[in-house]
Amino acid sequence: VTLGILRERAPGERRVAATPETVRKFIARGARVLIEPDAGASAGFVDAAYAEAGAETLAAGDILAACDMLLSVQPPPDEALDLLKPGAAIVGLLAPQASDTRAARIRERGLVAFPLERLPRTTRAQSMDVLSSQAGMAGYKAVLIAATLAPRFFPMLTTAAGTIRPAKVLVIGAGVAGLQAIATAKRLGAQVEGFDVRPETREQIESLGGRFLDLGVSAAGEGGYARALSDEERAEQQKRLGAHLGSVDVVVCTAAVPGRPAPKIVTQDMVAGMKPGSVIVDLPAESGGNCEATVPGETRDVGGVTVAGPLALASMGALQASEMYARNVLNFVSLFVDKGELAFDWSDELLARTVWPERETAAASAAA
Ligand code: NAD
Numbered sequence: 001v002t003l004g005i006l007r008e009r010a011p012g013e014r015r016v017a018a019t020p021e022t023v024r025k026f027i028a029r030g031a032r033v034l035i036e037p038d039a040g041a042s043a044g045f046v047d048a049a050y051a052e053a054g055a056e057t058l059a060a061g062d063i064l065a066a067c068d069m070l071l072s073v074q075p076p077p078d079e080a081l082d083l084l085k086p087g088a089a090i091v092g093l094l095a096p097q098a099s100d101t102r103a104a105r106i107r108e109r110g111l112v113a114f115p116l117e118r119l120p121r122t123t124r125a126q127s128m129d130v131l132s133s134q135a136g137m138a139g140y141k142a143v144l145i146a147a148t149l150a151p152r153f154f155p156m157l158t159t160a161a162g163t164i165r166p167a168k169v170l171v172i173g174a175g176v177a178g179l180q181a182i183a184t185a186k187r188l189g190a191q192v193e194g195f196d197v198r199p200e201t202r203e204q205i206e207s208l209g210g211r212f213l214d215l216g217v218s219a220a221g222e223g224g225y226a227r228a229l230s231d232e233e234r235a236e237q238q239k240r241l242g243a244h245l246g247s248v249d250v251v252v253c254t255a256a257v258p259g260r261p262a263p264k265i266v267t268q269d270m271v272a273g274m275k276p277g278s279v280i281v282d283l284p285a286e287s288g289g290n291c292e293a294t295v296p297g298e299t300r301d302v303g304g305v306t307v308a309g310p311l312a313l314a315s316m317g318a319l320q321a322s323e324m325y326a327r328n329v330l331n332f333v334s335l336f337v338d339k340g341e342l343a344f345d346w347s348d349e350l351l352a353r354t355v356w357p358e359r360e361t362a363a364a365s366a367a368a
Helices: 020-028 047-053 060-066 078-083 100-108 130-149 176-187 201-207 231-245 268-272 283-287 314-333 349-354 362-367
Strands: 002-005 032-035 069-071 089-092 112-115 157-159 162-164 168-172 191-195 250-253 279-282 299-302 305-308
Touching: 002 060, 020 032, 020 047, 020 314, 032 047, 032 060, 060 078, 069 314, 078 100, 089 314, 112 349, 130 176, 130 250, 130 279, 130 283, 130 305, 130 314, 168 176, 176 191, 176 201, 176 250, 191 201, 231 268, 250 283, 279 283
Parallel strands: 002 032, 002 069, 069 089, 089 112, 168 191, 168 250, 250 279, 279 305
Antiparallel strands: 157 162, 299 305
């Protein structure tokens, strides 16, 4: 089997889908690996390291024409899909439904697409879970951005110029990104609070040394995720949160509901009620953000409150985000690369539930 890796084309994307380490392992399993020049350069992996691992360097067009499987981070450009062999596989964060032309090309060319965001989040799939590995980096970087923007220290300090009280940091949403944000703010010495609508997060927040902020709303949904709130629940959450925000120095937003735009939790009025010098960093800015004042990709002053909506957060830690992503991809692809051959076992629910378009398979219908 021949694997292809291209330099990512999406603006701001610095990650790469394979590292010299995973290339070496693919080759040990009998694969041939083709890589475009500079594919890993922005993540810190030079061409020579890939060559040493056994990869062959080729131009993008030649890779696309020759590979049986393309490994990517972002969806490859539509023109790239046209150059793949019919029946070739693609693995990556492909968001197939996000673009009509992409979906049509995948269908028309008979490509076997594995959008990794569809991978079920079961125990067995943990080592392949790119959403978790990348969310961890995003939560970490979001806090560092907040620490940089805040006109204050995070830790408590006793100095000759007086005692500095620790910053009060509130993390909204305690999934994978939120818990890493809480841990990071805690390590910087802040006083950290967190809340989520899934009740099991109380214990997780407390185990990291944070305080659980109880806003009286519980909304666990399917598959361990949250569901969207009803109008009454949202009103209750906003009333209690609004009253609390005036005492907070930093807010890090991380709330998300699968398949929907990010829930709006911090309103314009709440921002207006915060102390001047406060900072809001809105991690889900890409899908609109949790704060009404967020402009994706911008950092703005809103009546003395700094509101940041940084994009491509995982890419800010491109080296290790790529290492984790590439290992996740290696673990997933190992399900169907056997002795150098591609062999799809559609009775395996990880394959059957991830592949797009969906196939009529026993495992997929059992899961549905
Ligand atoms: P996510 O990115 O979809 O959401 C982030 C967080 O926002 C979630 O914790 C969610 O509950 C919270 N949220 C949604 N609406 C909210 C609101 N109105 N107010 C406050 N918070 C709100 O979720 P995620 O981080 O990808 O994962 C969430 C869950 O999935 C976690 O329980 C995680 O442990 C679980 N998970 C399990 C596995 C596994 O078992 N292998 C792997 C990954 C994740």
